Amino acid sequence: MTVVITPTMIGQVIISGLLAGALYAMVALGLGLIFGVMRVLNVAHGPLLMLGAYTTFWLFQLLGLNPYLSLLVSMPLLFLAGVVLQRVLVHRVVDAPELSSLLLMFGVSIALVNLAQLGFTSDVRSVEYLTGSFILGPFAFSKSRVIACAFALAITAGAFVLLKKTRLGKAIRAVSQSREVAQVCGINVQRIHLITFGAASALAAAGGTLVAVMVAIQPEMGQVYTFKSFLVIVLGGAGNYPGALLGGLLLGLIEQLSSLFITTQVNEAVAYVLLVLVLLLRPTGLLKGRS
């Protein structure tokens, strides 16, 4: 089987890669925030995204709410869920060895998926809202992907402004630099942890809402995003928040290019090999992160 790869095809996958990458970046930024601030690897990040997707699905199904408008519901809702999780469970493992925090989050993850199975059944759901593509010269872009990318970029940009400009954002960055120093400066670290976990969950929820119109919704849909988010924060540099954007776009590109040149099925493997290489050669990420 020989496929001729034309420049148009390459252009198409690069654009598709960037479209997908913006979404990855947003979701991974949440994971990166939690890791940066608390040194906890949140493997339940994907299941939180899944809850966001279900929120959108039910609002669409029952109330006929525009999926993009449901961002206004899913994000605050999951923010709250994140705060509760942090308050009840996660704060107990913030300083524990990674075995404890990882296992705890696995426990949460398994429980969330099972709860979703009990509550929503394992049936595959979908939100039929936006189909078709924009055509631009030789390229075609699915409308839902373009819109998802636009929202993701806007939300990510908003998060960066928040981190860079506001008092709260500065406090979050201060805590992720050094908790002790932040404490001395009068920052309430516990509160920052709560807000961080909430905000990270809201970012996951936004991801869930945006993918809800593109992919099949089912309780186990989230795990793959956990793994992808790990890849993104490693590529971008753990604890380096702008790095998440670069990492996300890069992952999107790698996936698309490897499906063009090798095959779609192995793009996870390609991404993984890259992950190990980056970890070994640039343990602080492609941009300079914090060791």
Place this chain on the structure above:
Amino acid sequence: MARWLPAGLLVLLVLLALYPMHGTGYGIRTMLQLFMWIALAQSWNLISGLTGYVSFGHVAFFGMGAYTAGILIGTLGWPWLLACLAGGVMAMVLALVIGWPCLRLKGPYFAIAMLGLNEVLRVIVSYYEGLTGGGNGLSLPTLHASVPIYYAMGLVALSVTALTYVIVTSRFGLRLMTIREDEVAAEAMGIDTFRYKLYAFLLSAVGPGIVGGLAARDQGYIEPTSVFPLITTITMIVMALFGGKGTIWGPVLGAVLLFTFQELVWARFIYLHQLLFGAIIITVVLLMPRGILGVLQQKYNLPRTI
């Protein structure tokens, strides 16, 4: 206590060895699975309990063993016992390939790398359809061999535990523990930590490899999702953690208790089973991260051999 322990163990072993002559088919298969879990939890303990390098992808070795044995039996017609041993060897080769780069990573980064390994193996196995049957799985010729597999599985569990005993009571084991306690100090005290980690990693892969092969033979059918589930890694970790990681008998105890609980309770709450499991994980992590034996050892200053 130390005096009657060997005697008690011997009696137990004799009873277990005689069991297949009286047990039902169901009973034998249940025990065989218990042995499998002991071998898995104990193997994980060898690398992660002793050196503190948390392997979140240990089921990869299980899957490697299962597919190696599956292909050797199904396609090349090898005798199953030999194929399973080959599964152990291949798991060790995989451990070498993965451990060589990844054991240089520290803490959470090693965990991420191991987490990814499992995903990737599943993807690769699904992809090479010609060899592995891809997503359709691989069927093995029918064979009723529960009893021999029972003995083989038991032997692996016993061997891995004996190996743990030998290691923990030797200076090799103490050096592995120094890596867990303080890797920088261990290096400064002349211990080649990388080499030790690699040895422990290789040893910890053999058991799951053989057991994976035996499980494949026992079930007669394997597919990517059934031999590479993340939940298997989590289960072996929780077993080792519950009983007491870094101890000799902790993983055995944890496997017995959790497996029994699973058989008795979870089967009745089929829908809640994962939720319960999640709750158990959270409880163990928060309330007794040192595990049953860990707590006892610390409280009563028991020797390591108990």
Place this chain on the structure above:
Amino acid sequence: MVDRVVKRFGGVTAVNKVSLSLEAGRIYGLIGPKGSGKTTLFNCITGVDQADEGQIRFKGQRIDGLKPHQIFHQGIGRTFQVIRVFPELTALENLLVVTTDDYAAARARAEDLLRFVKLERLANEYAGNLSYGQQKLVEFVRVLMTDPELVLLDEPAAGVNRTLLNELLDAVRTLRDRGKTVLLVEHDMKVVMGLCETVFVLDHGEKLTEGPPGVIQTDERVIEAYFGR
């Protein structure tokens, strides 16, 4: 033996062209205000950090670039500023892991060393359960398991009570009398002045001066470095 070593962290030069020369059978002190690069220099010598420039030679051979465990086997042992015993190993096991001699010989030697610092009763206690001073002694004798030629001690006196301290100082002198070299970082000036034959002074990563304790004590520059200008 240490030749113009430079170590930078990011933009900060922690150690700048420091040269030390040590002779066998003597006790050397390394002093300087906090942040003057003493521990970093130790880390460079023992391979925990890699020097960016300069050479480190031991018995005529270059050891910079070797891994910490290789340097240890060249005959350089060290202790740490913050105690680094292995808490969940017993005191005896803390010593046993160090050597590769046969087990019986290692055990006999470990027991001897514990007796040397009067800890034989606590041999089977987990190191984490010992007092701070006792842990410090365990860490000290752990270095001696392989009979190293050069021993680097990072603040051996800090947090040790008088009785234990005197034992420790005696032990250091005994070591010197057996032809071993000792280099110690210490803030307690009484200890430094009473023990060391030559003292190196670091300030802001550079070697300020070196000389016998008596001379150093009255050196204007040293006083200035410590008490500001």
